[in-house]
Amino acid sequence: MSSELSLAVVGAGPVGLALALHAARALPDAHVHVFDARPADLDVSRDPRTLALSLGSVQEFERLGVWPAIAPASTAITAVHVSQQQPALLLAGLAARLRLPPPELLLTAAECGVDQLGAVASYGAIVAPLQAAWFEAVAKEPRRLSARFGTPVAALKATPAGVEVDAGIAEHHDLAVVAEGGVFSAQARKALVHDYRQTAWVGQVTLAEPADPARAGTAYERFTPHGPAALLPLSPQGGAARAALVWCVDAADDPVLGLDDAQRLAVLNQVFPPRVGRLAAITPLKRFALGLNAERTLVGGRGNEGGAGQGRIVRIGNAAQTLHPVAGQGLNLGLRDAHALVAALQSAQGRGADLGAALKQVEWQRAPDRWTLIAATDFLARSFTWQLPGLASARGLGLAALQALSPAKRLLARQMMFGWR
Structure with missing residues (x-):
């Protein structure tokens, strides 16, 4: 895997921005591009949706340097x-x-x-500091990092050597990570x-x-x-x-x-x-x-069939699994997805391994955590409908x-x- 990896992150929510910030620091030669349909000047801090953060998620935000800005509003x-x-x-x-x-x-x-x-913190209190940190990183390294806000991604197409990202103009990247959220009723159906x-x-x-x-x-x-x-x-x-x-x-x-x-x-x-x-x-x-709406694996999945590059599209967070809120763990699971992906890419570069091997490692490493939580929330959610x-x-x-x-x-x-x- 080339050290100059080109990574496209689709979705600038808490999971996508955390992934981008971590990748920019852990992979100093990689090119990281964040795409999101919302305008860059939109005030996301006013979004009142409440999110539950596990201790592991708090520690992840501490590592990224954004927790001091989130903590006062949590x-x-x-x-x-x-x-x-x-x-x-x-x-x-x-x-x-x-x-x-x-x-x-x-x-x-x-x-x-x-x-x-x-x-506990609001969506806006979490995303606004993450977004500010990403804009600051882009300003420091504009040749390597970019924020493509106001630029919706219309399609992703697997190619033999990577992924073609259609955001008005088709661009080629080695890897695309979809981190878009959304509610169950508005999502395209997964596996x-x-x-x-x-x-x-x-x-x-x-x-x-x-x-x-x-x-x-x-x-x-x-x-x-x-x-x-x-x-x-x-x-x-x-x-x-x-x-x-x-x-x-x-x-x-x-x-x-x-x-x-x-x-x-x-x-x-x-x-x-x-x-x-x-x-x-x-x-x-x-x-x-x-409802439950989940991919069977983080790597590949919906809209990514066929072609030698089919494993170059990864889905994390709500893009990979939308769960019942009974356990309040959806965001935490997505942040763990993001952390594991960057760690695998970093480890692969150190070993001189190829990108496919790194993604296969993520696929197997994340499976127990994903399926434990998917199964537990699904069982609890269904149990309230059973008349036993x-x-x-x-x-x-x-x-x-x-x-x-x-x-x-x-x-x-x-x-x-x-x-x-």
């Missing part, structure tokens, strides 16, 4: 509380008879020996597709009481008969605690659609456990269809068992923070 996650609403009567009766604690799981940063399990027929309602809530410092960094996940609901901690406002809400329900029998804000608050106060506190206000909610006797009891018993088994809790926490390593 909220640390110091604990994760998972519980089940209205356990089945069998489980409730058994728990009362045996004097067992309720079916819940609590993971804390302290018991894992870290300061935080992760962090593995399943519509969960669920709707995610997203927005923010405010608690009535002043923020409790002891619980200010707790993220809550609640399993309900309709689907999972989650609250992610946000910085207090006016002394009151705030949280980002993700509320997943059955799309065919949507219990949220016909409610006004007061009714939605009343329902949510019944959904979440008392330890959350009383929810006092809610912002207008937006809804999104949920005792399923709620089994789920509750599983939470209680995890809470009682410290080694299992630590293993789960490590998976959440760093993925499969």
Whole structure:
């Protein structure tokens, strides 16, 4: 593989920009070009979408030098509380008879020996510093790096020696990495597709009481008969605690659609456990269809069949796998994809190996992490649609068992923070 690798990154979201910044530093002779349809002068910092970052993702942004700019607008996650609403009567009766604690799981940063399990930040608070860092890098090395903003990529065509990128003018590159995101309903279908027929309602809530410092960094996940609901901690406002809400329900029998804000608050106060506190206000909610849309492998895939260069198109992040938000790990998985790809390219240059060998290494290296998370989120998402006797009891018993088994809790926490390593 030539040290003067030409790399095209399609998509300037958090995953694409993190990949470009890492590649520019780790591959000092490589030419890196970032393409995105949005104009360069668009103020991305105002994008309010909430993203959950694992500790591994926080550390990746620290390595890239952008975390100091993200941190002030972020909220640390110091604990994760998972519980089940209205356990089945069998489980409730058994728990009362045996004097067992309720079916819940609590993971804390302290018991894992870290300061935080992760962090919460808006899309804009993450992308704006990454974009600024990329523009700065381009200004320093314009002969090697470029930012092609306002330039949508119409097509990618595999060639025997690489990839032809059509962005108004056809350009040839050794490797193209697609890192575009998008929601499930708007994406082209990949190799593995399943519509969960669920709707995610997203927005923010405010608690009535002043923020409790002891619980200010707790993220809550609640399993309900309709689907999972989650609250992610946000910085207090006016002394009151705030949280980002993700509320997943059955799309065919949507219990949220016909409610006004007061009714939605009343329902949510019944959904979440008392330890959350009383929810006092809610912002207008937006809804999104949920589904699984994944490639079988990062290398090759959709729109990349035939030709000797078919393995020169790589998809990472949401371009490779769009998951159900039940675990909140989609962005973290994409950042691990990006890191592994650059590490493989760097290692291959040091060995004098060819590009195909490096990409094959990424394909095999990333498979366990990808498929563990794809399978876990798919199983959980589908389980809320199964009408099986005792399923709620089994789920509750599983939470209680995890809470009682410290080694299992630590293993789960490590998976959440760093993925499969």
